[in-house]
Amino acid sequence: MPHIVKSFDEELDRLRETLVRMGNLTRQQFGRALEALVQQDSLLAKQVGEGDGEIDQLEHAVNDQVVRVLALRAPLADDLRTVVASLKIASDFERIADYAANIARRSQLLNAHAQLPAIRTVRRMGTLVERQIEEVTAAQLERDAGKAVAVWNNDLAVDESYSSLFRELLTYMMEDPHTIGPASHLLFIAKNIERIGDHTTNISEMVYFVITGKYIEGDRPKSDSSSFPNV
Amino acid sequence: MSPEPANLPQTDASQAKIVAQDVDVFYGEKQAIKKVCLTVNEREVTALIGPSGCGKSTFLRCLNRMNETIPDCRVEGTVLLDGIDVYQALDPVQLRARVGMVFQKPNPFPKSIYDNVAFGPRIHGLVSRPDEVDEIVHHSLQRAGLYDEVKDRLQEPGTGLSGGQQQRLCIARAIAVSPEVILMDEPCSALDPIATARVEELIEELRDEYTIIIVTHSMQQAARVSQRTAFFHLGDLIEVGPTEEIFTSPREKLTQGYITGRFG
Ligand SMILES: Nc1ncnc2c1ncn2[C@@H]1O[C@H](COP(=O)(O)OP(=O)(O)O)[C@@H](O)[C@H]1O
Numbered sequence: 001m002p003h004i005v006k007s008f009d010e011e012l013d014r015l016r017e018t019l020v021r022m023g024n025l026t027r028q029q030f031g032r033a034l035e036a037l038v039q040q041d042s043l044l045a046k047q048v049g050e051g052d053g054e055i056d057q058l059e060h061a062v063n064d065q066v067v068r069v070l071a072l073r074a075p076l077a078d079d080l081r082t083v084v085a086s087l088k089i090a091s092d093f094e095r096i097a098d099y100a101a102n103i104a105r106r107s108q109l110l111n112a113h114a115q116l117p118a119i120r121t122v123r124r125m126g127t128l129v130e131r132q133i134e135e136v137t138a139a140q141l142e143r144d145a146g147k148a149v150a151v152w153n154n155d156l157a158v159d160e161s162y163s164s165l166f167r168e169l170l171t172y173m174m175e176d177p178h179t180i181g182p183a184s185h186l187l188f189i190a191k192n193i194e195r196i197g198d199h200t201t202n203i204s205e206m207v208y209f210v211i212t213g214k215y216i217e218g219d220r221p222k223s224d225s226s227s228f229p230n231v
Numbered sequence: 232m233s234p235e236p237a238n239l240p241q242t243d244a245s246q247a248k249i250v251a252q253d254v255d256v257f258y259g260e261k262q263a264i265k266k267v268c269l270t271v272n273e274r275e276v277t278a279l280i281g282p283s284g285c286g287k288s289t290f291l292r293c294l295n296r297m298n299e300t301i302p303d304c305r306v307e308g309t310v311l312l313d314g315i316d317v318y319q320a321l322d323p324v325q326l327r328a329r330v331g332m333v334f335q336k337p338n339p340f341p342k343s344i345y346d347n348v349a350f351g352p353r354i355h356g357l358v359s360r361p362d363e364v365d366e367i368v369h370h371s372l373q374r375a376g377l378y379d380e381v382k383d384r385l386q387e388p389g390t391g392l393s394g395g396q397q398q399r400l401c402i403a404r405a406i407a408v409s410p411e412v413i414l415m416d417e418p419c420s421a422l423d424p425i426a427t428a429r430v431e432e433l434i435e436e437l438r439d440e441y442t443i444i445i446v447t448h449s450m451q452q453a454a455r456v457s458q459r460t461a462f463f464h465l466g467d468l469i470e471v472g473p474t475e476e477i478f479t480s481p482r483e484k485l486t487q488g489y490i491t492g493r494f495g
């Protein structure tokens with residue numbers, strides 16, 4: 001049901017639009033960072049680094065819009081949840097974009113080395129996470145709580161693929177110390193991707209909270225990575 | 232978790248100060264309150280919200296039998312004050328001393344500030360000696376946060392005060408008879424933001440001693456001053472719960488629609 005005050009609806013729509021734009025752009029940045037890594041494309045990597053500023057600006061725009069709505073409209077109930085969650089969602093997207101820029105930067109360093117076969121696992125993991133970002137943005141746009149829960153549950157697969165990648169890279173490094181350089185770069189990249197997965201999960205929690213007023217029930221599924229240091 | 236039915240008393244009976252059970256109110260043929268069940272906790276502020284005409288004032292007046300002063304008004308059901316049936320077992324004058332009321336428009340008597348406050352204690356025979364009256368007037372004005380502003384002009388007419396001061400004078404007048412419950416019907420609707428803030432601060436302070444029920448049209452005011460909020464619609468109590476929950480995640484669509492400004 002629309003608000004009696006139409007301009008309030010317009011402001012909330014604008015906020016949602018800014019967030020969706022942030023979501024799409026963030027996913028694009030991450031996708032390009034992955035491609036730069038896999039294709040060893042330094043130029044693309046550089047472009048990803050340059051694209052980060054726009055996402056920072058979008059985060060500022062969200063902050064400004066939120067402050068404005070809070071001050072002028074004193075929103076309540078689902079409106080209040082939408083507005084407050086927007087701040088957190090924007091900050092999660094901003095972090096994701098930072099990690100994407102980081103991955104792009106590191107991929108440039110990796111280009112000096114021969115590619116390790118583990119790049120395939122990294123790509124698989126990255127594609128999984130990219131899909132998660134896409135799904136969480138859709139959940140937000142379509143106000144689909146079920147989709148948010150699905151994203152939340154899928155993070156287990158991301159964690160698991162990080163764990164197996166960790167093992168894989170460890171094996172290379174033990175077998176051939178010459179790979180320690182590139183393998184540790186890849187490991188950091190994989191860790192960044194895993195963190196992106198976590199931020200995506202945070203967003204799914206916020207989206208669910210906005211829609212239902214509740215938190216997703218139960219413990220977040222965690223794979224057993226306790227035997228590995230939390231690098 | 233199964234949703235709590237909105238129209239059942241929801242709180243521990245030990246803290247219940249007022250319990251309304253299946254209260255119906257009619258003005259002639261027209262039913263203004265429908266089977267309302269509401270428990271009001273002791274030493275808490277309960278806010279009643281809802282669109283104009285939904286029955287907030289009518290319900291408030293049931294609690295101290297003020298509806299009896301309205302011709303054609305009929306109240307059915309039970310209202311308990313500390314477990315005692317106010318319609319069966321209490322005298323209305325005594326009841327109104329225990330359950331005081333502050334109205335939308337400040338309505339000081341056309342008397343001095345001093346006499347406005349002294350009036351209640353005198354007619355209820357709570358005081359006999361002049362120094363006792365002084366004491367109550369002083370204390371009530373203090374408690375209402377008005378004393379310092381009026382101490383040098385206690386003999387001037389109450390109607391000469393500003394709107395905000397008049398409202399605090401009415402609160403002092405209500406307090407003077409040592410009530411247990413104070414009913415407030417849109418007490419700030421005629422006040423500017425500063426005077427409103429003073430009254431809200433006062434409500435916060437009074438909560439340690441009194442049970443307060445406030446009708447308000449300002450969602451922000453309900454959110455600021457109350458611990459529990461009850462939402463009325465067309466004579467029905469739609470939802471009651473902790474204020475924080477009502478304003479962040481109400482259970483009922485109707486509540487959500489109203490408080491977010493989607494209908495009214
Ligand atoms: N004295 C009265 N005589 C007849 N009808 C009344 C009287 N007072 C209120 N009503 C009716 O009862 C309903 C509830 O009114 P009220 O309790 O004043 O609502 P609120 O305080 O929520 O605005 C309204 O439909 C109103 O017209």
Ligand SMILES: [Mg+2]
Nearest residue numbers: 287288289446
């Ligand atoms: Mg009213």
